[in-house]
Amino acid sequence: MSAKAKRTIVAWLLLLPLIVLVFFPFAVMFLTAVKPADEVLQPTWWPSDFAWSNFLTMWSEANFGPALLNSLYVSILSTLLALVVSIPAAYALSRFRFAGRGFFRQFLLVTQMLSPIVLVIGLFRLIVWLGLIDNVNSLVFLYAAFNIAFSVWMLQSYFATIPRELEEAAWMEGASPATALVKVFLPLAVPAITVTAIFSFINAWNEFVIALTMLRRQESYTLPIQIFSLVSGRYTVEWTNVMAATFVATIPVAIIFACLQRYLVRGLALGAVK
Amino acid sequence: MHRSALINPYVLVLPGFLLAAFIILWPLYQLGVISLSEVNRFGQLKGFAGLENYLAVFADPDFLGALWRTFVWTFGIVIGALVVAMPVALILNEDFYGRSVARVIVMLPWAVSLPMTAIIWRWALNGQSGMLNSGLRDLGVLDHNIQWLAQASTAFPMQILIGILVTIPFTTTIYLGGLSSIPTDLYEAARLEGAGRWQMFREITLPLMRPFVNISVVLNVIYVFNSFPIIWATTQGGPANSTDILVTYLYKLAFRYGKLGEASGLSIMMFALLLFFTLLYVVLAVRGDEE
Amino acid sequence: MKRWTTGLAATLALVAVAGIAHAETIRVTVAEYSKKTGPYFNDAAKAFEKDHPDAKVQIEVVPWDNLLQKLTTDISAGANADVSIIGTRWLIDFVSQDIVTPLDPYMTQSFKDRFFPVFFKPAVMDGKTYGLPIAASARAMYYNKALFKKAGIDTPPDTWSELAADAKKISALGDDIAGFGLQGKEIETDVYFDYAFWAYGGELVTKDGKSGLDSKAGYDAANLYKKMIDDGSTQPGVTSYTREDVQNLFKQGKVGMMITAPFLSKQIKAEAPNLDYGVAAIPAGPNGDRGTYGVTDSIVMFKNSEHKKLAWQFMDMLFTKKWRERFTSSEGFLPVNKEVAKMPEFADDADLKQFTNLLPDARFAPVISGWEQIADTTKNALQTIYLGKGEVKPTLDQAAQQINELLKQ
Numbered sequence: 022m023s024a025k026a027k028r029t030i031v032a033w034l035l036l037l038p039l040i041v042l043v044f045f046p047f048a049v050m051f052l053t054a055v056k057p058a059d060e061v062l063q064p065t066w067w068p069s070d071f072a073w074s075n076f077l078t079m080w081s082e083a084n085f086g087p088a089l090l091n092s093l094y095v096s097i098l099s100t101l102l103a104l105v106v107s108i109p110a111a112y113a114l115s116r117f118r119f120a121g122r123g124f125f126r127q128f129l130l131v132t133q134m135l136s137p138i139v140l141v142i143g144l145f146r147l148i149v150w151l152g153l154i155d156n157v158n159s160l161v162f163l164y165a166a167f168n169i170a171f172s173v174w175m176l177q178s179y180f181a182t183i184p185r186e187l188e189e190a191a192w193m194e195g196a197s198p199a200t201a202l203v204k205v206f207l208p209l210a211v212p213a214i215t216v217t218a219i220f221s222f223i224n225a226w227n228e229f230v231i232a233l234t235m236l237r238r239q240e241s242y243t244l245p246i247q248i249f250s251l252v253s254g255r256y257t258v259e260w261t262n263v264m265a266a267t268f269v270a271t272i273p274v275a276i277i278f279a280c281l282q283r284y285l286v287r288g289l290a291l292g293a294v295k
Numbered sequence: 296m297h298r299s300a301l302i303n304p305y306v307l308v309l310p311g312f313l314l315a316a317f318i319i320l321w322p323l324y325q326l327g328v329i330s331l332s333e334v335n336r337f338g339q340l341k342g343f344a345g346l347e348n349y350l351a352v353f354a355d356p357d358f359l360g361a362l363w364r365t366f367v368w369t370f371g372i373v374i375g376a377l378v379v380a381m382p383v384a385l386i387l388n389e390d391f392y393g394r395s396v397a398r399v400i401v402m403l404p405w406a407v408s409l410p411m412t413a414i415i416w417r418w419a420l421n422g423q424s425g426m427l428n429s430g431l432r433d434l435g436v437l438d439h440n441i442q443w444l445a446q447a448s449t450a451f452p453m454q455i456l457i458g459i460l461v462t463i464p465f466t467t468t469i470y471l472g473g474l475s476s477i478p479t480d481l482y483e484a485a486r487l488e489g490a491g492r493w494q495m496f497r498e499i500t501l502p503l504m505r506p507f508v509n510i511s512v513v514l515n516v517i518y519v520f521n522s523f524p525i526i527w528a529t530t531q532g533g534p535a536n537s538t539d540i541l542v543t544y545l546y547k548l549a550f551r552y553g554k555l556g557e558a559s560g561l562s563i564m565m566f567a568l569l570l571f572f573t574l575l576y577v578v579l580a581v582r583g584d585e586e
Numbered sequence: 587m588k589r590w591t592t593g594l595a596a597t598l599a600l601v602a603v604a605g606i607a608h609a610e611t612i613r614v615t616v617a618e619y620s621k622k623t624g625p626y627f628n629d630a631a632k633a634f635e636k637d638h639p640d641a642k643v644q645i646e647v648v649p650w651d652n653l654l655q656k657l658t659t660d661i662s663a664g665a666n667a668d669v670s671i672i673g674t675r676w677l678i679d680f681v682s683q684d685i686v687t688p689l690d691p692y693m694t695q696s697f698k699d700r701f702f703p704v705f706f707k708p709a710v711m712d713g714k715t716y717g718l719p720i721a722a723s724a725r726a727m728y729y730n731k732a733l734f735k736k737a738g739i740d741t742p743p744d745t746w747s748e749l750a751a752d753a754k755k756i757s758a759l760g761d762d763i764a765g766f767g768l769q770g771k772e773i774e775t776d777v778y779f780d781y782a783f784w785a786y787g788g789e790l791v792t793k794d795g796k797s798g799l800d801s802k803a804g805y806d807a808a809n810l811y812k813k814m815i816d817d818g819s820t821q822p823g824v825t826s827y828t829r830e831d832v833q834n835l836f837k838q839g840k841v842g843m844m845i846t847a848p849f850l851s852k853q854i855k856a857e858a859p860n861l862d863y864g865v866a867a868i869p870a871g872p873n874g875d876r877g878t879y880g881v882t883d884s885i886v887m888f889k890n891s892e893h894k895k896l897a898w899q900f901m902d903m904l905f906t907k908k909w910r911e912r913f914t915s916s917e918g919f920l921p922v923n924k925e926v927a928k929m930p931e932f933a934d935d936a937d938l939k940q941f942t943n944l945l946p947d948a949r950f951a952p953v954i955s956g957w958e959q960i961a962d963t964t965k966n967a968l969q970t971i972y973l974g975k976g977e978v979k980p981t982l983d984q985a986a987q988q989i990n991e992l993l994k995q
Contacts, residue, residue, distance in 0.1 A: 025390065025391060025392065026392070028389055028390070028391045029391040029392040029393065032386050032389060032391040032394075032397070033391075033393070033397070035382070035386055036383065036386060036397055036400075036401070039379065039383060039401065039463070040397075040400055040401075042460055043400055043401065043403055043404055043460070044400075045419070045427075045430075046404070046407070046412060046415045046416060046419065047403065048426075049415055049418065049419045049426050050407075050415050052426070053418065053426075058857065059857065059858070062424050062834050062837065062838050063424065063838070064421075064423065064424050064425060064426055064428065064429035065429065066426060066429065066430065066433070082621060105310075106310040106311040106314055107311055109306075109307035109308070109310070109311070110307055110308045110310070110311035110312070112307060113304035113305075113307035113308050114304075114308070116304075117302075117304040119304040119305065121305075122304070125308055125312060127574075127577075128312070128315070128316070129315065130513065130517075130573060130577075131319070131570065132315045132316075132318075132319045133514070133517050133518075134517055134521075134566055134569045134570060134573070135319065135322070135323065135521075135562070135566055136520075136521030136522075136523065136542055136565075137521075138521070138523055138542055138545060138546055138549075139326070139521075139542075139545065139562040139565070139566070140318075140319075140322045140323075140326075141659060142322075142325065142326075142329075142338060142549075142555070142658075142659055142662055142663075143321060143322025143323070143324075143325035143326055144318065144322050145659045145660075145662075145663050145665075146321075146322075146325060146662070146663045147317075147318065147321050147322060149663040149664070149665045154665060162318075163318060165314065166314045166315050166317065166318040166319075167318070169311050169314060169315045170315065171514065173311060174510060174514075175469075175472075175510075178506055178507070178510065179472070179476065182476040198302055212475075213472075216468065216472055220465075220468075223405060223406070226408070227407070227408035227409060228408075229408060229409070229410045229524070230523070233652060233656070234655075234656070234659055237613075237644075237646040238644060238645070238646060239624060239647060244408070245408045245410060245411070248408075248411060249410055249411075249414075249649060250618055250647065250649045251621070252414055252649075256619060256620060256830070256847075256849050256853075256917075256918075257620060257830065257833075257849075257853055258830065259621060260418065262621075263414070264415070264418075267407060267408075267411045267414075267415065270407075270408070270411075271403075271406045271407050274405075274406035274407075275399070275403060275406050278398075278399045278402045278403070278406065279395075279399050282395055282398045282399055282402070335683050336658070336679050336683065336956075337657075337658055337661040337662055337679075337683055337685060338658060338659075338661065338662025338663075339661075339662065339683070421826075421831065422821075422822065422823050422826055422827070422831075423762070423821070423831075423834075423835060423838075423840065424834060424838075440822070442822055442823020442825075442826045443826070444771075444823075444825075444826040445770075445822075445823030445824070445825045445826035445973075446823075446825065446973055450826075530771075531772055533771060533772070533825070533965075533966075533969060534770070534771065534825035534826075534966075534969035534970075534972075534973060535965075535966040535967075535969040535970045535973070535975070536966055547962070549655075549658075550654055550655035550658055551654065551958050551959070551962070552956065552958060552959040552962075553658065553679065553956065553958075555658070555662075
C-alpha cells in the first residue's frame with residue numbers, strides 16, 4: 022500500500038465522527054423533505070415512498086423563485102461592495118504604518134460586537150431616515166458594512182504574507198504604484214480575495230434578523246425569511262415544505278464550496294514567491 | 296516616483312471606515328439615548344431616567360443566571376470549536392485521496408442559514424417524532440426516547456454541541472488558510488535537519504498559526520456571545536429560563552415585555568463586557584506575539 | 587428588472603427608489619396564520635383595488651412569532667402601516683400609548699350588528715372600540731374515541747377527576763400512548779394550566795387586583811397536573827412539548843385527550859383523515875365550574891394613519907359575509923359574523939358546535955398592560971413544577987408575588 026493510500030484511510034477514519042455529525046442534520050432535512058405528507062410525523066428514517074413532488078409544491082407555495090433572485094442579488098452586490106472598500110483598506114494596513122492604524126483595526130472589531138438583535142431598532146431608524154425601507158438595496162448596504170471588518174482582517178493577514186519586494190521590484194522597473202498593485206499584487210491576492218468573498222457571500226446569504234426587519238412585502242423577501250415564514254405560521258408547520266426549501270437553498274452555497282475550495286489550497290500565492 | 300493616492304493609507308482606509316462607522320455609530324448613539332431615558336414599549340422617549348434602566352437590569356434575578364450561562368455557552372463553543380477545528384484543518388491540509396470532497400463536507404454546515412439549522416435540530420430533537428431518538432434506538436444506543444429539550448441538563452449541552460458544529464466550518468477555513476500561508480520550504484528544511492512530525496508542528500506550525508488562532512478566537516467569541524437562533528429556536532431559553540443566555544433574555548425584555556429602556560441598558564452592558572474581553576485578549580495576544 | 591440595473595448606483599447614492607405613487611396607498615400588516623393567509627389578503631387587496639381604482643393596498647405578511655417585534659420597530663421609527671392585526675391581549679398597551687385610534691366614528695349600528703357581541707367586547711376599552719375581531723377561537727377537549735374504546739371507557743370525562751382516572755387507564759394501553767396530552771412549552775403553556783385552574787374556581791386576577799395563583803384553586807390544579815405527570819398519565823417530558831407538538835401526538839393517535847382550538851379538526855381532516863376522534867366540553871371542577879379560553883386577534887387602525895377613511899373601507903370589506911366566510915373556513919376559526927355562522931358549512935359542523943356551546947363560559951386574557959410578562963412568569967413557575975424542581979405551593983406563591991409586583995406597575 023502506498024503512503025498516500027495509508028494516509029487516505031487514516032484521514033477519513035479520523036474525520037468520520039465529524040462527517041457523521043455534519044450529515045445528520047442534512048439527512049433529517051432531506052428525508053423529511055421527501056416524506057409523503059402522512060409520514061412526516063413518524064420518526065422513521067426511510068420514507069416508504071419518495072415524494073419528489075414535494076419540491077415542486079414547495080417551489081410554488083413558498084414563492085421560492087423570486088426569493089432566490091433577491092437573495093442572489095443581495096449577496097452578490099453586498100460582497101462586491103464589501104470587497105471594493107476592504108481591499109484598499111487591507112492593503113493599507115498590511116503595507117503602511119500610520120497613525121491611527123491600531124485605532125482603525127480596533128474600530129473594525131468593535132463594529133462586530135453588537136448583535137443584530139441589539140442594533141435592530143437603531144438600524145431600522147437609520148434605514149427609515151434614508152428612505153430605503155422595503156428596498157433590498159438597504160440590505161446590500163448593511164451587509165456590506167457588516168462584512169467590512171471581517172474582510173479587512175482576513176485580507177490583511179493574507180496580504181502580509183505577500184512579500185513587498187515584489188511590488189518594489191516592479192516600482193524599480195518603472196511601474197506606477199497603481200500598475201504594480203493591479204499587475205503584481207492583486208493576482209497574487211486572488212485566493213485571499215476569493216476566500217473573503219465566500220465569507221461575505223455566505224453571511225449575506227444566511228442573514229435573517231436584519232432582513233426580517235427591513236423588508237415588508239413578500240416580493241422583496243430573501244430566502245431565509247421566506248423559508249422561515251413557512252415555519253412560523255401560527256398554528257401549524259409544513260415540515261416537508263420547510264425542509265425542501267432549506268435543502269434547495271443550501272445547494273447554491275454547496276456548489277460554490279465545491280468549485281472554489283481549491284482556492285483554499287495552499288500554494289497559489291506562495292508558489293509565485295519561490 | 297510620483298505621488299499616488301495608492302500610497303496614502305488614509306485615502307485607502309477612508310471608504311471602509313465611513314461605511315462601517317455609518318451603520319454602527321448611529322445605532323449605538325440611539326441605544327445610549329434610549330438606555331438613559333424613560334421609554335414606552337414602542338420605543339418612544341418619555342423623559343430622562345438616569346441610570347434607572349441599568350439598575351433595573353441588575354435587580355432582575357434572571358440576569359445573573361443568564362450572564363453565567365453566557366460564559367459557559369461562549370467558552371464552551373469557542374474552545375470546543377478550536378479543539379476540533381485545528382486537527383481537522385491539519386488533516387485536510389495533508390495530501391490524501393478525496394481531500395477536496397472532505398473539505399467540502401466539513402464546510403457544509405455553513406451552507407445552511409443558522410435559523411434553519413436550529414429549526415432542523417429542533418425537529419430532530421423532538422421527543423417522539425425526532426429522528427435523533429429513533430436513530431439512536433435503531434443503533435441500539437438507547438432503549439427509550441430521551442426528551443432532549445425538556446430540561447436544561449440535556450438541552451443546554453445539546454445547544455452547545457450544535458453551536459460547536461456550526462462554528463467548525465468557519466474556524467477550519469481560517470486555519471486552512473493559515474496553513475496554506477506557511478511556506479513549504481520551512482518544513483523541508485526541518486525535515487533535512489531530522490525533525491519529527493510533532494516537532495515540526497510545535498516549532499513551525501503552531502507559532503506561524505498564532506495570528507490565525509487569535510483571529511478565530513476573537514471573532515468566534517464575538518459571534519457566539521451574540522448568537523441568538525440556536526437557543527431561541529430550540530427552547531426560547533426555557534424551560535423556566537434555564538437555558539437563557541444574555542441575548543435571548545435581551546430579546547424577551549425588548550420585544551416581548553416591551554421594556555426597551557432596560558433592554559438598551561443591557562445591550563450597552565453586553566457591548567462593554569465584550570469590548571473588555573476582546574481588548575484583554577488582544578492585549579494578551581499581542582504581548583505573546585512580541586515575546 | 588429595473589431594480590437589478592439601478593441597484594448598486596442607488597445604494598451608493600443612498601437614494602430611495604420610491605415608487606411614483608399617485609394612487610392613495612394603504613399599508614396593512616397581517617399576521618401569518620397559515621400558508622393561506624398571504625394569498626387571502628392579497629386577493630382581498632386586489633378586489634378592493636378593483637372597486638376603488640384610485641387606491642392601492644399593500645399587504646405585509648409577518649410571521650406570527652415576529653409580529654410584536656416588527657410592530658415595535660415600526661412604531662418606534664414612526665414607519666408603521668395604516669392598519670394591522672394584533673393580539674387583542676396587546677391592545678391595552680397600544681391604547682394607553684395612544685398608538686391606535688377608536689373606530690366608533692366609522693361604525694354604523696348595522697355594521698356592529700354583523701358581529702356576535704362576545705367577540706366584540708375584548709377590544710372595547712373605556713367605552714370605545716379600538717379593534718375588530720379578525721380571528722376568533724375558543725378551546726374544547728379533543729378525545730381519541732378508538733383509545734377510549736380500547737381502555738373500556740364509553741364517554742369523555744365530565745370532571746377533572748374523571749379525566750385523571752381515564753388518562754391513567756389510557757396510558758396503561760402502551761408505552762408510547764399517553765392519556766392526557768399536556769403542553770409545557772412556549773406560547774400558551776399558562777393557558778393550558780388555566781383550563782383546570784378555572785374549573786377549580788380560580789381567577790387569574792382577583793377582585794383586589796392581585797394574582798390568583800396562590801389560591802386553593804391554583805394549588806389544586808397544579809397538584810392535579812403534577813400527579814398526572816408523575817404517574818405517567820401524560821406524555822413524558824412535558825416541558826419539551828409545545829401545543830403544536832401535542833397536537834402532532836394527537837394526530838398520530840398517541841394521545842387520549844388534549845385541549846385545543848377548532849383548527850385542529852381542520853388539520854386532522856387534511857392530515858389524519860382516519861383518526862376516530864370526538865370533541866367535548868372542557869371538564870368541570872368539583873363545584874361544576876368550567877372555563878374555556880376565548881382568544882381574538884384584532885385588526886386596528888393606527889392614529890398616525892393619513893388614509894383613515896380608505897383604510898376603514900378596506901376593514902369594512904374584510905368583514906362582509908363573502909370575505910369572512912373564506913377566511914373563517916380556510917383558517918379554521920370560529921365565525922364572528924352572525925351571517926357567516928348561519929351558513930351550513932359552519933352551522934352543521936358538529937365539532938364547531940362544541941366550541942360555540944362553550945362560548946358563554948369563555949374567558950379572555952385579562953386586559954392588563956404587560957400581560958405577556960405575567961404569562962411568562964406563570965409559565966416559568968409551571969415548568970418548574972412540572973420538572974419537579976420546586977414544590978407546588980412555594981413555587982406558585984413566589985410567582986404570585988412577582989406578578990403582584992408587575993400588576994402594581
